[in-house]
Amino acid sequence: MSTPYIPTLDLGSYIDGTEHDRKKFSDELGRAFNDSGFVTITNHGLSQELIDKLYQNIQGVFRLTADQKAKYEKPELAGQRGYTSPGKETAKGAKTADLKEFWQIGQTVVDGDAIKYEYPDNEYLEEIPGFNEVTNEVYQKLESNGKHLLRAIATYLGLPIDYFDQHVHNGNSILRGIHYFPIENPEALPDDAVRAGAHEDINLITLLIGASADGLEVLTRSNEWLPIKAHHSDIVVNVGDMLQRLTNNKLRSTTHRVVNPPRELMKTSRFSVPFFLHPRSDMDLTSLDSCVDEAHPKQYTDMTAGEYLDERLREIGLKK
Ligand SMILES: O=C(O)CCC(=O)C(=O)O
Ligand SMILES: [Fe+2]
Numbered sequence: 001m002s003t004p005y006i007p008t009l010d011l012g013s014y015i016d017g018t019e020h021d022r023k024k025f026s027d028e029l030g031r032a033f034n035d036s037g038f039v040t041i042t043n044h045g046l047s048q049e050l051i052d053k054l055y056q057n058i059q060g061v062f063r064l065t066a067d068q069k070a071k072y073e074k075p076e077l078a079g080q081r082g083y084t085s086p087g088k089e090t091a092k093g094a095k096t097a098d099l100k101e102f103w104q105i106g107q108t109v110v111d112g113d114a115i116k117y118e119y120p121d122n123e124y125l126e127e128i129p130g131f132n133e134v135t136n137e138v139y140q141k142l143e144s145n146g147k148h149l150l151r152a153i154a155t156y157l158g159l160p161i162d163y164f165d166q167h168v169h170n171g172n173s174i175l176r177g178i179h180y181f182p183i184e185n186p187e188a189l190p191d192d193a194v195r196a197g198a199h200e201d202i203n204l205i206t207l208l209i210g211a212s213a214d215g216l217e218v219l220t221r222s223n224e225w226l227p228i229k230a231h232h233s234d235i236v237v238n239v240g241d242m243l244q245r246l247t248n249n250k251l252r253s254t255t256h257r258v259v260n261p262p263r264e265l266m267k268t269s270r271f272s273v274p275f276f277l278h279p280r281s282d283m284d285l286t287s288l289d290s291c292v293d294e295a296h297p298k299q300y301t302d303m304t305a306g307e308y309l310d311e312r313l314r315e316i317g318l319k320k
Contacts, residue, residue, distance in 0.1 A: 005036050006036045006039065006228070007031075007039055008039075008040040008042055009032075009039050010042055011025075011042070011043050011149075012043030013025060014026075015148055029152050029153065033153075033254075034252075035221065036226070037219075037220075037238055037239060037252065037254030037255075038228060038238050038254060040230065040236050041207070041234065041236070041237055044235050045141055046138065046141050046142075046235070048232075050138065051233065054177075054209070057177075058135075058179075059271060060128045061128065068127060070085075073085055078319040080174065080313075081105070081120050081121070081122055082104065082123030083102075083103050084102050084103075086101050089318060090316060091199040092200075092312070092315045094198075095190075096192045098194065098195060099183065099193055099260070100195060100196065103125075104174050105176075107119050108122065111170070113169075115280060116170075118172075138175060138273070139175045142235075142275040143171075145235070146168070146207055146275065146277040149207075150163075150204065150205065150277070153243070153251070157247065157288070157291075164204070164279070167280055168278075168280070172278040172280065173276060173278045174203075175274075175276075177271070178272050179269060179271055180215070180270040180272075182268055183266045186260070186266055193260075195215060195257075195259065196256075196257055199256070200240065200244075200253035200254065200255055201238065201240035201241065201274075202240055203242055203278045204243045205238065206237065206275065206276050208236045209234075210232040211232075211270060212271040212272065213271075214229065215258045215270055216230070216257075216258055217256060218254055219254075228256075238256065241312070242278070242305060245287065246286075246287060247287065247288060248288070248299055248300070258270070281304060282306065284302070285300075286303075
């Protein structure tokens with residue numbers, strides 16, 4: 001087996017580079033997505049100070065008491081805003097819920113776009129001053145990075161460079177702060193209880209800021225689990241199911257999981273902060289004509305992003 005290709009790509013060289021730099025970036029991005037399914041991004045414009053502040057704030061959420069957190073858990077929001085307690089999200093097809101709790105932040109529309117009325121407000125976390133400002137800043141920076149990455153992906157797919165722009169403007173993206181809590185009594189858990197069961201992300205692409213500890217693994221094309229060792233300052237990016245549908249499997253969504261820690265670290269927490277880049281709910285995910293031919297017959301029924309999200313939230317237990 002050859003070593004899977006997880007290149008480190010300089011996003012700055014894409015944003016500010018020459019035509020040649022941009023072409024090279026999109027070629028390498030496409031190659032990595034076809035191979036390991038992951039790329040590492042540097043020069044993403046999030047300073048170490050901002051990342052450290054983000055993690056301090058996210059950790060603060062999970063130090064709140066159960067009663068404090070419960071104020072922010074609203075079943076009608078299907079986990080899409082505020083707090084979601086342990087036992088609520090189960091990877092598609094798995095029997096046992098993931099060993100995690102999380103907090104989700106959604107889009108803030110400020111330009112008068114009527115899509116504002118489609119989105120629930122973010123929960124305002126009153127116990128942690130500055131939380132909403134820091135998380136909003138990170139949200140905006142990751143969203144902007146994601147838009148550049150989608151431009152590179154459009155080029156790789158032979159689409160106009162701005163293909164995704166209108167679909168992701170004020171899109172339904174989510175910043176998720178996750179706490180994988182200490183596992184106090186591993187013997188008492190069902191055998192299949194893991195921090196995050198093997199899954200593919202629902203959205204177009206995911207940008208994941210390097211987690212506080214190891215545990216993330218990706219399923220390679222040769223069906224082996226490969227640990228992803230991301231530095232706290234890096235961002236790793238993977239393809240989600242919406243992009244897989246749109247491209248009729250030309251870009252495959254990346255199967256990944258978070259394994260439980262080794263015995264000596266069982267009683268420690270792990271924190272991570274993925275950003276799930278979603279389009280607007282009216283984006284048509286019908287597979288592109290350019291990705292369908294005799295050798296690649298159409299694999300998916302036609303759906304909008306909103307319909308698909310709804311289906312998936314029900315499958316993972318967040319929507320009833
Ligand atoms: O915690 C991680 O490293 C990955 C989280 C993840 O895959 C998810 O929430 O979809
Ligand atoms: Fe994921």
